[in-house]
Amino acid sequence: MADKVALITGAARGIGLATAKTLLAEGWLVALLDRDADELPKAMADLGQAASGFVYDVSDPDAVNAALPDVLNRFGRLDALVNNAGVADFGPIAETDFARWRRVMETNLDGVFLMSQAAIPALKETKGTLVNIASISGLRASTLRVAYGTSKAAVIQLTKQQAAELGEFGIRANCVCPGPVRTKLAMAVHTQDIIDAYHDAIPLNRYGSEQEIAEVIAFLCSDKASYVTGQVIASDGGFESTGVGLPALRN
Numbered sequence: 171m172a173d174k175v176a177l178i179t180g181a182a183r184g185i186g187l188a189t190a191k192t193l194l195a196e197g198w199l200v201a202l203l204d205r206d207a208d209e210l211p212k213a214m215a216d217l218g219q220a221a222s223g224f225v226y227d228v229s230d231p232d233a234v235n236a237a238l239p240d241v242l243n244r245f246g247r248l249d250a251l252v253n254n255a256g257v258a259d260f261g262p263i264a265e266t267d268f269a270r271w272r273r274v275m276e277t278n279l280d281g282v283f284l285m286s287q288a289a290i291p292a293l294k295e296t297k298g299t300l301v302n303i304a305s306i307s308g309l310r311a312s313t314l315r316v317a318y319g320t321s322k323a324a325v326i327q328l329t330k331q332q333a334a335e336l337g338e339f340g341i342r343a344n345c346v347c348p349g350p351v352r353t354k355l356a357m358a359v360h361t362q363d364i365i366d367a368y369h370d371a372i373p374l375n376r377y378g379s380e381q382e383i384a385e386v387i388a389f390l391c392s393d394k395a396s397y398v399t400g401q402v403i404a405s406d407g408g409f410e411s412t413g414v415g416l417p418a419l420r421n
């Protein structure tokens with residue numbers, strides 16, 4: 171176990187950083203990748219020798235092509251790629267111009283495609299695993315999520331494509347759909363009304379924590395999930411499973 175290597179994108183904060191800490195605690199070597207050159211060193215400060223930071227932008231094909239050799243040069247192998255980097259944008263269809271649409275797609279969808287493609291040769295060698303982070307917004311539509319929700323729905327389908335095509339090489343691909351978590355990403359777009367509505371609509375009646383999402387990701391990275399591929403797991407307090415009337419019936 172001691173020499174297994176995970177690469178986590180968007181790892182300078184939030185769910186990505188919680189996942190890095192969880193895998194480190196489980197004995198993995200962890201490459202933390204983020205485009206935020208200010209935040210990443212701060213996040214790395216108390217992570218110890220088993221962690222290394224890499225400043226790259228997953229939406230830039232040239233950066234991705236440089237990132238994988240850099241990580242492999244440092245660690246020598248790759249057993250898990252967690253495609254977690256994401257951006258949020260809530261806006262009506264009419265106000266989502268093409269530049270805004272592309273800004274979301276280039277990280278949330280292009281980034282997952284590019285990073286995965288670049289990692290596949292290394293993952294073939296280890297029979298490694300891909301874990302892509304989508305969202306409940308990719309499972310259920312809502313207003314203002316035309317770009318974000320569509321990008322995440324595409325990540326769900328991309329995961330299934332990866333599982334279908336890469337299984338013969340022993341590579342597993344799974345998708346985690348977090349419900350709302352109070353990270354910087356979510357708090358930038360969640361008003362108090364949205365927070366209240368989520369509490370109402372979620373059977374567990376609360377937001378999740380970064381750690382609760384990280385535990386699911388860590389399970390999918392682990393050998394405990396060795397026969398699990400092509401799956402979409404919502405870690406969402408039950409949001410995906412419910413229909414109308416929950417708040418009324420709860421009362």
Ligand SMILES: NC(=O)c1ccc[n+]([C@@H]2O[C@H](COP(=O)([O-])OP(=O)(O)OC[C@H]3O[C@@H](n4cnc5c(N)ncnc54)[C@H](O)[C@@H]3O)[C@@H](O)[C@H]2O)c1
Nearest residue numbers: 180182184185205227228255256305348350351353355356
């Ligand atoms: N927080 C939530 O409520 C929630 C819910 C569902 C899904 N998610 C998904 O979980 C993932 C992590 O979200 P979070 O809430 O921890 O967000 P966050 O904003 O706290 O962290 C995201 C990190 O990704 C980095 N990043 C963004 N674009 C990048 C790029 N192109 N290249 C490299 N790094 C990049 C950012 O610099 C940041 O450090 C995202 O994919 C997000 O869509 C979050």
